Amino acid sequence: MALIPSQVLRVAILLSYFSILCHYKALDMPAHQTYGGSWKFLTFIDLVIQAVFFGLCVLIDVSSLLTKGGASREQERQLRKLISLRDWMMAILAFPVGAFVVFTFWTLYLYDRELVYPKLLDSFIPQWLNHGMHTTVLPFIIIEMRTTHHRYPSRSWGLAGVCCLGIGYILWTCWVHQVTGVWVYPVLERIAPLARVIFFSAMMVLICVFYVLGEILNSYIWDHSHTGTQHMQQKKTLRLNIQPRKVYMQLYKTFSPISDAEVVYFLHPEKSQNAESVGHMLTNRDTHKQTLSLSLSPLSAQQVGR
Numbered sequence: 001m002a003l004i005p006s007q008v009l010r011v012a013i014l015l016s017y018f019s020i021l022c023h024y025k026a027l028d029m030p031a032h033q034t035y036g037g038s039w040k041f042l043t044f045i046d047l048v049i050q051a052v053f054f055g056l057c058v059l060i061d062v063s064s065l066l067t068k069g070g071a072s073r074e075q076e077r078q079l080r081k082l083i084s085l086r087d088w089m090m091a092i093l094a095f096p097v098g099a100f101v102v103f104t105f106w107t108l109y110l111y112d113r114e115l116v117y118p119k120l121l122d123s124f125i126p127q128w129l130n131h132g133m134h135t136t137v138l139p140f141i142i143i144e145m146r147t148t149h150h151r152y153p154s155r156s157w158g159l160a161g162v163c164c165l166g167i168g169y170i171l172w173t174c175w176v177h178q179v180t181g182v183w184v185y186p187v188l189e190r191i192a193p194l195a196r197v198i199f200f201s202a203m204m205v206l207i208c209v210f211y212v213l214g215e216i217l218n219s220y221i222w223d224h225s226h227t228g229t230q231h232m233q234q235k236k237t238l239r240l241n242i243q244p245r246k247v248y249m250q251l252y253k254t255f256s257p258i259s260d261a262e263v264v265y266f267l268h269p270e271k272s273q274n275a276e277s278v279g280h281m282l283t284n285r286d287t288h289k290q291t292l293s294l295s296l297s298p299l300s301a302q303q304v305g306r
Contacts, residue, residue: 006147007061013140014058017051020132029124036176040184042169043133046101050137053094056086057144087150092161095145095214098137100207105134108187115187145214149222152215162211166204 024047025038038044060082067075108116117130152158173184183189188196 009143010054010057010061014054017047017054020129021047021051023129027124035180040176043101046097046137047133049093049097053089056089060086090150091152091158095141096162096207096210098141099210102134102138116185118186145218146221150218152218155215158211159208162207163204166207170200
C-alpha cells in the first residue's frame with residue numbers, strides 16, 4: 001500500500017503547477033511584453049501542458065469516485081474518453097516535452113548558461129521558481145507514470161504526433177523571429193543559418209528519442225509489475241495446493257508406521273538422498289497406495305482412525 005494515495009499526489013502536483021504559473025505570470029520581465037509574450041517560450045508551454053494534464057488526471061479521479069458503483073453506460077463511456085485523452089497527453093505531450101525541456105535546459109545551462117538562461121534573469125526569477133520550471137517537471141511526470149498505467153498509441157502514430165508538435169514549435173519560433181527580428185533563445189543568435197537547421201533537426205531527433213524512452217519506461221514499469229504480481233499469485237496457488245498434501249501426510253504419519261525417508265520422497269523426491277531405493281520400496285508397499293490416496297483426496301474420519 002502506498003504511503004500517499006496517488007489521488008493526493010496528483011492534487012498536490014496540480015496545485016504546485018498553479019503556483020508556479022501564477023508566480024511566473026506575475027514577473028515583470030521585458031520579454032513578456034514583446035510579441036508572443038510568454039507563449040514563445042517552450043518552458044511556459046510545457047508548464048501549461050503539465051498543468052492541463054494533471055488537471056485532467058484529477059478530474060478523472062473525482063469522476064471515478066463520484067460514479068463508483070452506480071455509473072451508467074453513458075457515464076462509463078465518457079470516463080473512458082477522458083482516460084484515453086489522458087493517456088494520449090502523457091504519451092505525446094507531457095512526458096516527451098517535459099523530459100526535453102529539463103534535459104536541454106540543464107545541458108545548455110551547464111555548458112554556457114548565457115546560451116539559454118542569461119545571468120540577468122536571476123534578478124527576475126528566483127531559484128525555486130527556476131527549479132519549478134526546469135527541474136521538478138521530470139520527477140512529477142515519472143511519479144504519475146509509476147502510479148498509473150497509461151496506454152501508449154502505436155509507435156508510428158506517437159512519433160508522428162511528437163514530430164508535428166516539434167515542427168509546429170519550430171515554425172512558431174521562426175515566425176516570432178520574422179516579426180520581431182530577435183530569436184527567442186540566445187543560442188540561435190550565435191550560430192549560422194546552416195547550424196540552426198542542424199540544431200533544429202537535432203532537437204527533433206531528441207524529442208522523438210524521449211517519446212520512445214517514455215514508451216519503453218512505461219512498458220517496463222507495468223510489464224515488470226504485472227509479471228511480479230503473476231509470480232506472487234502462482235506461488236500462492238502452489239502453497240494452497242501443497243499445504244493440504246503436507247497436512248494429510250502428517251496425519252497419516254501420526255496414525256501409520258511410515259518413515260521420514262518415505263515422507264521426504266513423496267513430498268520432495270528431488271531432496272531424497274536415495275530416491276531410487278525409496279521409490280522402489282514405496283512402489284511395493286500398500287502404505288504407498290494409502291499415502292497417495294490420502295494426499296489426493298480429503299481425509300475422512302474413518303481414514304484418520306485407521
